Amino acid sequence: MKNTLNDLKGLNENIEMYPELPETSALYQSQYFWIEQQDPLSVFGYIFALEGLAVQCGDVVTERVQKTFGPKTVSCLKVHAGEDPDHLKDAFTAIFGLPEEKMSQIEKNFLLSCRLYLGMLQAIKANIGSH
Numbered sequence: 094m095k096n097t098l099n100d101l102k103g104l105n106e107n108i109e110m111y112p113e114l115p116e117t118s119a120l121y122q123s124q125y126f127w128i129e130q131q132d133p134l135s136v137f138g139y140i141f142a143l144e145g146l147a148v149q150c151g152d153v154v155t156e157r158v159q160k161t162f163g164p165k166t167v168s169c170l171k172v173h174a175g176e177d178p179d180h181l182k183d184a185f186t187a188i189f190g191l192p193e194e195k196m197s198q199i200e201k202n203f204l205l206s207c208r209l210y211l212g213m214l215q216a217i218k219a220n221i222g223s224h
């Protein structure tokens with residue numbers, strides 16, 4: 094969170110200007126359902142969605158944001174783009190050999206998490222300029 098706050102400061106913004114969107118709440122609150130009502134291991138779907146996105150897009154997004162807004166706005170992105178490849182590798186190692194039923198739940202949560210993340214990004218895009 095400290096990196097995010099520093100990045101906002103680099104943009105001359107503050108967190109109070111950005112109330113949590115319902116789409117953001119839906120993304121992380123859905124994990125309570127998966128953990129409590131399905132299987133705690135299903136949270137790996139969420140992990141694969143977020144960590145995988147950081148691995149696939151983190152460097153490109155970091156470069157683009159830094160080029161557009163400057164080096165004081167990318168500390169959060171740099172941390173995730175740098176650390177998430179190891180996190181993703183560890184996550185794959187952790188689920189290796191799980192039964193098909195558990196893998197199926199992980200996959201379902203992965204797909205849901207991807208869809209909810211996309212919805213969150215679309216909501217952010219729709220809100221640009223309203224601050």
